[in-house]
Amino acid sequence: MTRELRTPDRRECHRCGRLEVWEDGSWRVHEDEGRAGNRFCIHEWDINGSFPPFED
Numbered sequence: 324m325t326r327e328l329r330t331p332d333r334r335e336c337h338r339c340g341r342l343e344v345w346e347d348g349s350w351r352v353h354e355d356e357g358r359a360g361n362r363f364c365i366h367e368w369d370i371n372g373s374f375p376p377f378e379d
């Protein structure tokens with residue numbers, strides 16, 4: 324099987340610039356880079372729909 328579910332290891336919010344990294348099974352804010360963004364933002368991640376597990 325060559326098909327695999329690609330899981331991104333980082334994501335960024337289009338709205339506030341929040342940057343998160345996938346770590347130990349959950350998303351964590353990449354605070355080291357000061358990219359916590361707006362805590363009240365309705366985050367719109369740049370990975371939405373960009374890594375479809377299946378293609379026609």
Ligand SMILES: [Zn+2]
Nearest residue numbers: 336339364366
């Ligand atoms: Zn946001």
